[in-house]
Amino acid sequence: MTFDPRKAGLTLAAPLLAIVFAVLVTSIVLAAAGDPVGTVWQTIFTQPRPRNVVNIINAASVLYLSALAAAVGFRMNLFNIGVDGQYRIAAFAAAYVAGEAWMPGKLNVLFSILVAVVVGALWAGIAGLLKVTRGVSEVISTIMLNSIATALVAYFLRQVAEKGSNNIHTTTIPASSQLAGFKLVGDAPNAIYTLSVLAVLAGIFYWLLLNRTVFGFNLRATGMSESAAVASGVSVKKMVVVSMLISGGVAGLIGMPLLFGDAYNYGLTFQTGLGFAGIAVALLGRNHPVGIALAALLFAFLNEQSNSLQLKAGVSNDIVNIMQGVIVLSVVIAYEVVRRYNNAAEQRRVAAQLAASRQAEEVPA
Amino acid sequence: MSSTVEGALEKAATTVRKVRPTWPVVLLALAGVILLLALLRVITGADDVASSGTVRAAIRAALPIGLAGLGGLWAERSGVVNIGLEGMMIMGTFGAGWAGYQWGMWAGVAFALLFGALAGGVHAIATVGFGVDHIVSGVAINVIALGAAQYLAGLAFTGHPGGGPTQSPQVTPMSTFDVPGVADAAHSIAEKNWFFVSDLAGIVNGLTSRLTVLTLIGVLLFVLTWWVLWRTTFGLRVRSVGESPAAAESLGVSVYRYKYIAVIISGALAGLAGAYLVQDSTVYREGQTGGRGYIGLAAMIFGNWRPGGLAAGSGLFGYTDALRLRSGGESVHALLLLLAVLLVVFGLALFRKNRRQALVSAGAAVLLVVLFLVTDEIAGDFTGMTPYLTTLLVLALFSQRLRMPKADGQVYRKGSAG
Numbered sequence: 148m149t150f151d152p153r154k155a156g157l158t159l160a161a162p163l164l165a166i167v168f169a170v171l172v173t174s175i176v177l178a179a180a181g182d183p184v185g186t187v188w189q190t191i192f193t194q195p196r197p198r199n200v201v202n203i204i205n206a207a208s209v210l211y212l213s214a215l216a217a218a219v220g221f222r223m224n225l226f227n228i229g230v231d232g233q234y235r236i237a238a239f240a241a242a243y244v245a246g247e248a249w250m251p252g253k254l255n256v257l258f259s260i261l262v263a264v265v266v267g268a269l270w271a272g273i274a275g276l277l278k279v280t281r282g283v284s285e286v287i288s289t290i291m292l293n294s295i296a297t298a299l300v301a302y303f304l305r306q307v308a309e310k311g312s313n314n315i316h317t318t319t320i321p322a323s324s325q326l327a328g329f330k331l332v333g334d335a336p337n338a339i340y341t342l343s344v345l346a347v348l349a350g351i352f353y354w355l356l357l358n359r360t361v362f363g364f365n366l367r368a369t370g371m372s373e374s375a376a377v378a379s380g381v382s383v384k385k386m387v388v389v390s391m392l393i394s395g396g397v398a399g400l401i402g403m404p405l406l407f408g409d410a411y412n413y414g415l416t417f418q419t420g421l422g423f424a425g426i427a428v429a430l431l432g433r434n435h436p437v438g439i440a441l442a443a444l445l446f447a448f449l450n451e452q453s454n455s456l457q458l459k460a461g462v463s464n465d466i467v468n469i470m471q472g473v474i475v476l477s478v479v480i481a482y483e484v485v486r487r488y489n490n491a492a493e494q495r496r497v498a499a500q501l502a503a504s505r506q507a508e509e510v511p512a
Numbered sequence: 513m514s515s516t517v518e519g520a521l522e523k524a525a526t527t528v529r530k531v532r533p534t535w536p537v538v539l540l541a542l543a544g545v546i547l548l549l550a551l552l553r554v555i556t557g558a559d560d561v562a563s564s565g566t567v568r569a570a571i572r573a574a575l576p577i578g579l580a581g582l583g584g585l586w587a588e589r590s591g592v593v594n595i596g597l598e599g600m601m602i603m604g605t606f607g608a609g610w611a612g613y614q615w616g617m618w619a620g621v622a623f624a625l626l627f628g629a630l631a632g633g634v635h636a637i638a639t640v641g642f643g644v645d646h647i648v649s650g651v652a653i654n655v656i657a658l659g660a661a662q663y664l665a666g667l668a669f670t671g672h673p674g675g676g677p678t679q680s681p682q683v684t685p686m687s688t689f690d691v692p693g694v695a696d697a698a699h700s701i702a703e704k705n706w707f708f709v710s711d712l713a714g715i716v717n718g719l720t721s722r723l724t725v726l727t728l729i730g731v732l733l734f735v736l737t738w739w740v741l742w743r744t745t746f747g748l749r750v751r752s753v754g755e756s757p758a759a760a761e762s763l764g765v766s767v768y769r770y771k772y773i774a775v776i777i778s779g780a781l782a783g784l785a786g787a788y789l790v791q792d793s794t795v796y797r798e799g800q801t802g803g804r805g806y807i808g809l810a811a812m813i814f815g816n817w818r819p820g821g822l823a824a825g826s827g828l829f830g831y832t833d834a835l836r837l838r839s840g841g842e843s844v845h846a847l848l849l850l851l852a853v854l855l856v857v858f859g860l861a862l863f864r865k866n867r868r869q870a871l872v873s874a875g876a877a878v879l880l881v882v883l884f885l886v887t888d889e890i891a892g893d894f895t896g897m898t899p900y901l902t903t904l905l906v907l908a909l910f911s912q913r914l915r916m917p918k919a920d921g922q923v924y925r926k927g928s929a930g
Binding site (some may be wrong): 277281284287291292293295298301302423426427430463465467469472473475479484 | 595634638642643644645647648649651652653654655656657658659660662663664666667677803806809810813891893894896897900901903904907908909911912
């Protein structure tokens with residue numbers, strides 16, 4: 148593939164345009180509601196303090212994992228809406244195993260991560276199996292599995308929690324398995340989660356898988372044209388199950404940085420809702436490993452910076468959700484417009500070339 | 513023009529479904545279900561499986577799901593997948609809460625319709641106008657609607673009596689009424705405890721007492737949807753756009769216009785579903801929809817993209833949800849036995865065609881019976897799963913017999929007909 152600067156420019160222009168549009172829409176909403184528009188943007192777009200920078204990186208790495216999990220499916224038109232349930236049930240299982248500490252120190256961490264990956268994969272695999280054996284739409288089944296996961300986790304949490312305590316959670320993991328994190332940002336009091344490296348590793352894995360393996364090729368081929376893939380001998384059923392397993396396995400990683408870096412147990416206060424945010428991030432980043440990273444950073448930045456909105460501008464930070472949603476919707480619209488524009492330009496170019504060559508042929512005759 | 517498309521539609525329909533349910537069949541099936549429930553009540557002693565209270569609770573649980581599903585039906589019949597139903601429903605709950613506490617529930621209903629239609633309009637612009645992937649647009653609308661409702665609720669309800677960022681002030685609910693004559697008579701027969709007859713009367717009493725006008729409107733909308741979509745030219749055009757937009761366009765139907773209309777109606781219906789939730793609990797509350805938009809979508813798929821099937825589907829989910837609320841542990845426990853019987857029937861029906869799957873379902877039935885015998889009750893967390901598990905199970909059993917509109921979920925560009 149040759150590098151076309153005009154095309155690359157258009158690809159970059161789309162998300163930028165979308166962000167500008169989202170800022171515009173959000174401003175209109177703020178103004179209509181009588182909230183101070185200027186102060187809101189000032190608060191959000193100030194330079195974050197070191198402590199906030201660490202928070203942004205931590206949140207972004209988790210969002211990145213969540214988005215990768217969704218993206219694996221998206222690349223073959225498989226909509227795994229169930230990342231949310233998969234990561235919660237996996238995080239619970241890992242927290243339980245880590246709390247029981249069947250293995251010493253760091254080995255315990257590795258083992259728990261493995262458990263998380265397996266549990267996440269199996270939970271997602273249910274939806275994959277239902278799709279290929281019984282023809283159940285994965286959109287519906289993963290949504291149902293989310294609710295079932297919620298109930299299951301609530302049930303098991305009650306079983307394993309200490310009786311008589313109000314703060315229900317799994318056994319706290321032993322100090323030898325807790326990870327201190329990296330102090331990369333100068334004078335920040337907090338540290339970057341050690342397991343943020345999982346996000347980097349998963350990103351590399353995702354890129355290698357899609358671009359350097361036969362499986363990845365088949366996956367992308369199925370996503371672009373299922374009938375063409377079938378004709379060239381791809382077993383779509385197998386692809387569906389395997390990609391659901393991979394997607395769920397990656398989803399299993401989502402809770403790990405938080406579990407071993409900050410929470411140390413799985414309780415009622417464990418962060419939820421990451422799965423749905425990940426879907427939006429994956430769409431924003433166009434399922435590309437670098438694009439997703441940028442999108443995850445943007446979302447984490449917006450979330451972190453909006454925390455002080457209530458204090459500084461007297462505005463609810465829910466406004467950020469509106470903005471994030473508008474960004475996602477307008478970015479896909481922008482990509483679509485750009486794609487059509489490119490197609491039309493390509494057609495014009497080919498038509499012009501054809502006309503020129505025809506003329507060249509006709510001249511000697 | 514319409515006869516050609518109608519013919520094509522009918523042909524497509526008949527090749528897939530061999531048996532069209534007729535009235536006697538439907539009535540017989542209903543009687544069979546009631547008989548099963550009556551038997552179940554006698555065998556297990558779980559009185560709430562067919563009480564009028566359960567039926568009333570079932571309707572209350574089923575209607576919002578059904579209305580959301582009806583929204584999904586309109587959109588998907590025109591070829592647009594609407595996973596944004598949940599968000600449109602959230603907009604509806606906010607509209608109903610906001611207008612409802614100020615100007616009464618009817619104003620709330622009007623604003624719920626309006627806000628839902630607005631969200632539907634956004635979905636239509638994105639999917640029809642710009643040709644964005646339908647699921648992507650729906651997910652984005654869910655995010656926006658949730659954020660918008662939370663943000664607006666914080667602004668509109670804080671500082672008002674009983675209101676706050678997550679809850680609206682009280683909305684005065686609509687008054688209720690009984691169907692004169694029928695409700696009382698049914699009630700007295702239900703008290704007699706006659707096998708089958710009293711069960712039937714209990715159900716009739718549940719269906720005819722303590723109704724609101726909104727409930728009636730909700731039920732009528734199912735009939736109205738069927739009539740409009742399957743008995744009018746307008747409906748035929750909507751469906752033709754969902755089956756084969758190219759053919760429809762070549763016959764002069766404005767594909768975009770019908771898709772826009774259908775998706776906006778879809779949003780309004782989802783909004784109405786939200787209004788029903790607000791009327792039922794007399795406040796707007798954050799997280800009130802609780803995934804009902806998605807369940808509505810599942811109910812519609814279960815109902816094979818038809819109003820009658822959707823009504824049956826949402827009734828089933830409403831019923832399992834109601835059982836959970838009314839002596840849940842015991843009732844859901846009784847349901848296990850019913851499920852086992854159904855699985856055996858399914859296994860027998862499948863035995864000649866697919867041995868392996870028949871055996872799987874028989875195995876599941878045996879497991880359920882064992883579970884039924886060794887336990888007395890189902891734990892609270894598990895009864896909460898019942899509607900979702902039922903959805904999964906039902907879809908797993910019946911998905912292969914379903915036929916969705918042919919061009920459902922596909923992006924159509926004007927002029928593609930050539």
